[in-house]
Amino acid sequence: MGQAIGHTRWxxxxxxxxxxxxxxEPAMTSHETxxxxxxxxxxxxxxxxxxxxxxxPVGPYRVTVPARRTLHLxxxxxxxxxxxxxxxxxxxxxxxxxxxxxxxxxxxxxxxENALLxxxxxxxxx
Amino acid sequence: MGQAIGHTRWxxxxxxxxxxxxxxEPAMTSHETxxxxxxxxxxxxxxxxxxxxxxxPVGPYRVTVPARRTLHLxxxxxxxxxxxxxxxxxxxxxxxxxxxxxxxxxxxxxxxENALLxxxxxxxxx
Amino acid sequence: MGQAIGHTRWxxxxxxxxxxxxxxEPAMTSHETxxxxxxxxxxxxxxxxxxxxxxxPVGPYRVTVPARRTLHLxxxxxxxxxxxxxxxxxxxxxxxxxxxxxxxxxxxxxxxENALLxxxxxxxxx
Amino acid sequence: MGQAIGHTRWxxxxxxxxxxxxxxEPAMTSHETxxxxxxxxxxxxxxxxxxxxxxxPVGPYRVTVPARRTLHLxxxxxxxxxxxxxxxxxxxxxxxxxxxxxxxxxxxxxxxENALLxxxxxxxxx
Numbered sequence: 001m002g003q004a005i006g007h008t009r010w011x012x013x014x015x016x017x018x019x020x021x022x023x024x025e026p027a028m029t030s031h032e033t034x035x036x037x038x039x040x041x042x043x044x045x046x047x048x049x050x051x052x053x054x055x056x057p058v059g060p061y062r063v064t065v066p067a068r069r070t071l072h073l074x075x076x077x078x079x080x081x082x083x084x085x086x087x088x089x090x091x092x093x094x095x096x097x098x099x100x101x102x103x104x105x106x107x108x109x110x111x112x113e114n115a116l117l118x119x120x121x122x123x124x125x126x
Numbered sequence: 127m128g129q130a131i132g133h134t135r136w137x138x139x140x141x142x143x144x145x146x147x148x149x150x151e152p153a154m155t156s157h158e159t160x161x162x163x164x165x166x167x168x169x170x171x172x173x174x175x176x177x178x179x180x181x182x183p184v185g186p187y188r189v190t191v192p193a194r195r196t197l198h199l200x201x202x203x204x205x206x207x208x209x210x211x212x213x214x215x216x217x218x219x220x221x222x223x224x225x226x227x228x229x230x231x232x233x234x235x236x237x238x239e240n241a242l243l244x245x246x247x248x249x250x251x252x
Numbered sequence: 253m254g255q256a257i258g259h260t261r262w263x264x265x266x267x268x269x270x271x272x273x274x275x276x277e278p279a280m281t282s283h284e285t286x287x288x289x290x291x292x293x294x295x296x297x298x299x300x301x302x303x304x305x306x307x308x309p310v311g312p313y314r315v316t317v318p319a320r321r322t323l324h325l326x327x328x329x330x331x332x333x334x335x336x337x338x339x340x341x342x343x344x345x346x347x348x349x350x351x352x353x354x355x356x357x358x359x360x361x362x363x364x365e366n367a368l369l370x371x372x373x374x375x376x377x378x
Numbered sequence: 379m380g381q382a383i384g385h386t387r388w389x390x391x392x393x394x395x396x397x398x399x400x401x402x403e404p405a406m407t408s409h410e411t412x413x414x415x416x417x418x419x420x421x422x423x424x425x426x427x428x429x430x431x432x433x434x435p436v437g438p439y440r441v442t443v444p445a446r447r448t449l450h451l452x453x454x455x456x457x458x459x460x461x462x463x464x465x466x467x468x469x470x471x472x473x474x475x476x477x478x479x480x481x482x483x484x485x486x487x488x489x490x491e492n493a494l495l496x497x498x499x500x501x502x503x504x
Contacts, residue, residue, distance in 0.1 A: 135257070137257060137258065137289055137291070137353040138355070139287040139288060139289040139322065139353045139354060139355035139372075140285075140287040140324070140355040140357050141287075141322075142324075177289055177291065177320060177321060177322045178321065178322065179321060179322060179323060179324070180321075182320060183320050215287075215322060215324040216322060217287065217289040217322035217353075219257070219289075219291060245355065245371045245372050246372065247372070248258065248353045248355070248372050248375075250257045250258075
């Protein structure tokens with residue numbers, strides 16, 4: 001414990017938040033999550049940039065993952081500098097000042113039953 | 127922003143577009159997607175080749191991912207040199223003139239509720 | 253086309269074939285698949301070994317992926333030297349005489365609606 | 379057979395065990411699994427540490443994966459030093475004394491139909 005593991009840059013090429021959901025909120029609200037794990041003894045300051053199909057990138061969004069903590073960040077909750085548009089394809093790049101591990105998960109509850117996807121994000125070699 | 131990240135060759139060994147769907151089109155049409163992210167300042171020219179179980183490969187299909195953009199490419203929409211056959215196992219290789227990040231996602235809506243899968247594609251070491 | 257890509261050894265730590273299915277066979281039968289892609293000009297001879305929780309490994313199972321072809325191998329169909337037991341945790345290792353790309357997919361139709369999972373297998377560094 | 383493959387440290391940034399399930403137990407109980415594969419001839423002694431959003435890490439949990447065996451470990455079953463809290467975001471790091479391959483799977487049966495996710499865990503370069 002206390003040893004930092006992972007990479008400082010990660011990319012998630014898939015991103016899409018449906019505007020519709022089925023089931024009790026907020027657990028069953030359709031959402032897109034980046035799970036960030038900081039195993040080190042130093043807080044991680046992370047900057048996210050969002051990429052779109054038809055306009056310039058938006059960012060940076062800023063979040064902190066405290067030392068020895070995990071943050072399961074819902075893209076739905078990002079507000080500054082702008083909320084993430086619904087029903088819109090996007091992608092993201094995360095840059096941290098200390099190494100992290102990043103996994104990407106989506107809960108899709110547009111139809112009556114939920115669907116899940118998950119994959120470790122793409123670690124950018126440094 | 128503006129720095130190219132990723133690889134120039136990617137492989138997706140899984141591919142299958144069901145002929146049947148349930149739910150409103152086009153969002154809920156069963157589809158297979160390659161999410162391409164180009165973080166660099168140069169447009170990416172990408173060539174896709176499709177591999178099958180019982181015949182020679184088909185391609186190249188050509189798409190462009192503009193600089194600082196993401197393209198969520200539906201295999202369903204590929205037409206030239208030939209549409210992708212439904213209910214048929216296939217695989218794909220993507221070659222780009224600049225580095226990209228590629229993630230593979232399938233929405234399967236054959237039955238009443240949709241299912242999702244996703245994984246970062248296999249980056250071919252250069 | 254014609255250039256071999258990938259690795260010659262791959263591991264899939266997850267494996268489980270439910271004994272129950274819902275929906276039309278064979279497309280909707282619960283199944284576990286290893287998608288193998290051989291982009292090279294030489295046929296790939298692949299040996300699979302299955303690992304279990306409580307007994308010695310079983311194998312090798314032998315399959316061929318022809319040059320420039322993909323094989324989406326259903327573990328359900330393996331018969332020699334022994335069928336894959338249902339409702340049993342297993343794992344697998346694939347060894348090929350030429351490089352391949354391997355992706356693992358499961359369709360689970362135990363309940364009325366199907367669920368999917370997929371991930372690129374673990375490439376063993378050579 | 380008998381050759382150890384994989385890595386000795388793995389991270390899984392995503393973790394969440396829903397408190398609710400639908401369907402027959404235990405197969406359809408919502409669960410989070412780490413599939414561990416030990417292909418070598420030496421038993422693997424594994425220590426897991428769990429990370430949370432708002433408190434210090436908990437661990438180590440200790441499990442053994444015998445030589446030439448796979449263990450599909452349900453986080454639901456971990457009891458010592460403390461059970462894994464439900465409806466709580468967590469992440470995990472696994473450290474083994476011999477190389478393993480690790481894949482992460484979740485079955486989510488909160489709603490009537492189950493959902494699955496899976497991804498190879500993040501192998502920490504040694």
